Amino acid sequence: MPALEVNPDLQKERNTATFDPQEFSIFWAGGVEKYKEKKALEKLFLEDPALMDKLPTSYMSHKELYEDSLRKACLIGEKIRKLRADGEDGVDTYAALLGGSLGAALLKEGNPMSLHYVMFVPTIMGQGTMEQQVEWLPKAWDCEIIGTYAQTELGHGTFLRGLETRADYDASTQEFVINTPTMTAYKWWPGGLGHTANYAVVVAQLYTKGEFRGLAPFIVQLRHMETHQPMPGIDIGDIGTKLSMKGVNNGYLGLKNVRVPLNHMLMKNQQVLPDGTYVAPKNSVLTYGTMMFVRCVLIRDTAHSLAKASTIATRYSAVRRQSPIDPKEPEPQIMDHTTQQLKVFPQISKAIVFKIAGDTIWNMYNVLSGELEQGNLERLPEMHALACCLKAICSADASAGVEICRLSCGGHGFMDCSNFPAIYGMTTAVCTYEGENTVMLLQTARYLVKVYGQALAGEKLVPTVAYINEAIKLKQFVNFDCTLESIVKAFQFVAANKTRVAYEQIEMRRRQGHSTEVAANLSGIFLTGAADLHGRAFLAQTAYTELTAISKQVSPALADVLKVVLELYLVDACLNRIGDFLRFIEFTDADVTKLEMRLESCLKRLRPNAVALVDSFDLHDRVLDSALGAYDGKVYDHIFESIKKNPLNKEPVNESFHKYLKPFMKAHL
Numbered sequence: 001m002p003a004l005e006v007n008p009d010l011q012k013e014r015n016t017a018t019f020d021p022q023e024f025s026i027f028w029a030g031g032v033e034k035y036k037e038k039k040a041l042e043k044l045f046l047e048d049p050a051l052m053d054k055l056p057t058s059y060m061s062h063k064e065l066y067e068d069s070l071r072k073a074c075l076i077g078e079k080i081r082k083l084r085a086d087g088e089d090g091v092d093t094y095a096a097l098l099g100g101s102l103g104a105a106l107l108k109e110g111n112p113m114s115l116h117y118v119m120f121v122p123t124i125m126g127q128g129t130m131e132q133q134v135e136w137l138p139k140a141w142d143c144e145i146i147g148t149y150a151q152t153e154l155g156h157g158t159f160l161r162g163l164e165t166r167a168d169y170d171a172s173t174q175e176f177v178i179n180t181p182t183m184t185a186y187k188w189w190p191g192g193l194g195h196t197a198n199y200a201v202v203v204a205q206l207y208t209k210g211e212f213r214g215l216a217p218f219i220v221q222l223r224h225m226e227t228h229q230p231m232p233g234i235d236i237g238d239i240g241t242k243l244s245m246k247g248v249n250n251g252y253l254g255l256k257n258v259r260v261p262l263n264h265m266l267m268k269n270q271q272v273l274p275d276g277t278y279v280a281p282k283n284s285v286l287t288y289g290t291m292m293f294v295r296c297v298l299i300r301d302t303a304h305s306l307a308k309a310s311t312i313a314t315r316y317s318a319v320r321r322q323s324p325i326d327p328k329e330p331e332p333q334i335m336d337h338t339t340q341q342l343k344v345f346p347q348i349s350k351a352i353v354f355k356i357a358g359d360t361i362w363n364m365y366n367v368l369s370g371e372l373e374q375g376n377l378e379r380l381p382e383m384h385a386l387a388c389c390l391k392a393i394c395s396a397d398a399s400a401g402v403e404i405c406r407l408s409c410g411g412h413g414f415m416d417c418s419n420f421p422a423i424y425g426m427t428t429a430v431c432t433y434e435g436e437n438t439v440m441l442l443q444t445a446r447y448l449v450k451v452y453g454q455a456l457a458g459e460k461l462v463p464t465v466a467y468i469n470e471a472i473k474l475k476q477f478v479n480f481d482c483t484l485e486s487i488v489k490a491f492q493f494v495a496a497n498k499t500r501v502a503y504e505q506i507e508m509r510r511r512q513g514h515s516t517e518v519a520a521n522l523s524g525i526f527l528t529g530a531a532d533l534h535g536r537a538f539l540a541q542t543a544y545t546e547l548t549a550i551s552k553q554v555s556p557a558l559a560d561v562l563k564v565v566l567e568l569y570l571v572d573a574c575l576n577r578i579g580d581f582l583r584f585i586e587f588t589d590a591d592v593t594k595l596e597m598r599l600e601s602c603l604k605r606l607r608p609n610a611v612a613l614v615d616s617f618d619l620h621d622r623v624l625d626s627a628l629g630a631y632d633g634k635v636y637d638h639i640f641e642s643i644k645k646n647p648l649n650k651e652p653v654n655e656s657f658h659k660y661l662k663p664f665m666k667a668h669l
């Protein structure tokens with residue numbers, strides 16, 4: 001981008017940065033090869049005029065938006081098909097196209113076919129037998145069939161045993177008869193279910209030989225292969241407008257005596273034999289695989305949301321001038337207000353740390369998948385507990401972070417053309433889908449309380465909770481010296497003690513005569529608090545280990561910046577949970593003040609490189625889609641361009657003036 005075309009304040013920031021943003025961009029992309037792949041993918045998708053919006057989606061009706069989303073989804077699908085044929089479709093391609101980076105640039109309100117790739121195909125891979133995979137996967141990969149994943153119902157989402165959809169096996173025809181017997185049994189929410197998918201994996205309560213067997217997944221044809229008309233017994237449609245993801249075509253589904261053949265039940269983990277004999281899964285936790293895969297992907301997506309929001313807010317903060325600090329001086333860039341730095345810079349550090357944590361857990365997931373294939377389930381509970389709490393923490397923090405970035409842009413942040421509303425909507429949705437966040441934290445807590453009991457009994461715990469063994473030995477945390485290492489250790493000590501308190505609360509309530517379940521419900525606040533700290537201790541440890549290691553591999557200039565990022569992340573995280581630290585560690589007033597001064601110092605030291613840092617996220621202007629955050633910083637020009645697209649401004653007088661306003665104004669005459 002030639003220097004002259006860029007806002008001079010923004011250019012000044014770039015000129016004075018102390019490191020080379022491209023070096024960071026390559027690390028952020030995952031290495032030189034991945035960086036090149038990313039650029040090639042952007043060229044292929046973002047430069048295609050057919051994938052550009054003529055009218056901003058916020059001006060479209062629900063119907064127009066769906067139709068245009070499907071048009072673009074098919075073009076994207078066509079390109080994916082070609083990439084597959086050329087052997088160029090890695091996991092990263094799908095993650096970029098369906099997730100928050102490239103995917104959101106192409107389809108701002110979501111892709112009505114994303115569930116096909118994200119849930120339908122992985123479920124068949126994870127839960128189908130080899131024969132079923134051979135039968136269904138080629139058709140699904142080629143998009144001869146488009147599927148979705150229908151689990152949640154109008155009446156139940158979280159509590160799976162409460163699902164009412166049932167599948168009764170009829171041995172005489174070797175078919176399952178699937179029904180949604182009540183209004184609340186209707187499937188509700190699945191992406192693409194409304195008018196896009198013609199197949200679904202439907203999760204139902206299984207009955208064979210008249211006996212209840214638990215939940216099972218079934219491949220069900222929803223629509224005719226040629227006409228796309230609903231199949232007999234299928235009542236289907238779109239659930240309507242939403243806070244965001246308005247193009248995803250989330251749907252409802254009723255089933256009335258829908259018959260599917262025996263081999264349409266996905267039977268890798270559990271089987272029904274032709275005579276109706278039920279063979280239970282060897283281990284009921286095997287089905288956790290797909291859920292864990294998706295949660296690992298989501299953790300990375302939250303990092304992308306924060307990267308986008310913090311890029312917009314940082315560039316805007318460099319361009320916008322407001323309110324002299326010294327009355328005798330001109331108005332400064334708003335980035336020079338310390339409180340503005342406090343809003344924006346921690347979001348940059350969180351984006352980086354969440355990305356690193358996402359990569360770490362992704363690698364752990366891949367190792368685990370290999371172990372599961374070998375029948376080794378040892379690390380599954382540990383990994384499940386970690387994925388649950390990280391999904392919850394990263395999505396909650398990212399949503400809050402996006403909102404803080406929006407607020408940091410004042411009034412203009414409220415406009416759709418800032419892109420904050422869309423980024424926020426997409427990010428906060430993650431708090432609910434793939435496991436509601438509180439429920440996720442409670443799942444982690446259940447594991448923590450269990451291992452705490454084991455640690456008390458003298459057992460050596462697995463790596464991600466081994467800090468509990470240490471804390472029990474230590475009893476008291478001494479020598480907090482404010483080093484980054486001691487902040488990480490302190491996080492672990494505090495996390496272990498939050499788990500101790502949750503454990504003691506449950507034990508106390510059990511002694512009072514409550515069942516374990518009731519005791520857990522009464523202790524819910526303690527349990528979610530423990531899970532929250534467990535996840536934050538993992539984030540702190542991972543940030544410390546990984547960023548320290550990376551700093552040793554990069555140039556000294558970049559290493560210096562990464563050290564500030566790490567320090568800012570850890571100090572800010574600690575201050576955000578200062579109540580817990582004060583509770584379990586002998587922190588003095590002086591210690592807290594020292595941390596606060598350190599936070600201030602981190603902000604000051606990051607200030608000269610803030611713009612270069614967000615530049616190095618290397619987010620294409622189409623990915624940002626923001627008048628406030630474009631690379632050239634011509635904020636006011638872009639805001640003006642955006643109002644020209646407003647259909648209301650296409651005519652000087654709107655017809656409603658003649659219809660309503662004029663008669664109203666003249667009525668008294």
Ligand SMILES: Cc1cc2nc3c(=O)[nH]c(=O)nc-3n(C[C@H](O)[C@H](O)[C@H](O)COP(=O)(O)OP(=O)(O)OC[C@H]3O[C@@H](n4cnc5c(N)ncnc54)[C@H](O)[C@@H]3O)c2cc1C
Nearest residue numbers: 149150151152156157158189190191429433434435436438
């Ligand atoms: C954008 C979006 C896309 C979606 N896509 C799909 C899809 O493709 N396929 C699909 O099947 N589903 C989908 N869903 C549904 C989603 O998975 C569920 O909404 C989610 O699991 C939460 O379940 P729920 O709606 O039943 O919430 P509820 O469980 O009713 O939650 C309501 C409140 O109750 C609390 N609560 C519930 N249980 C407990 C508990 N045990 N302890 C403490 N508190 C509790 C929750 O914390 C929450 O505060 C989607 C949802 C959204 C928002």
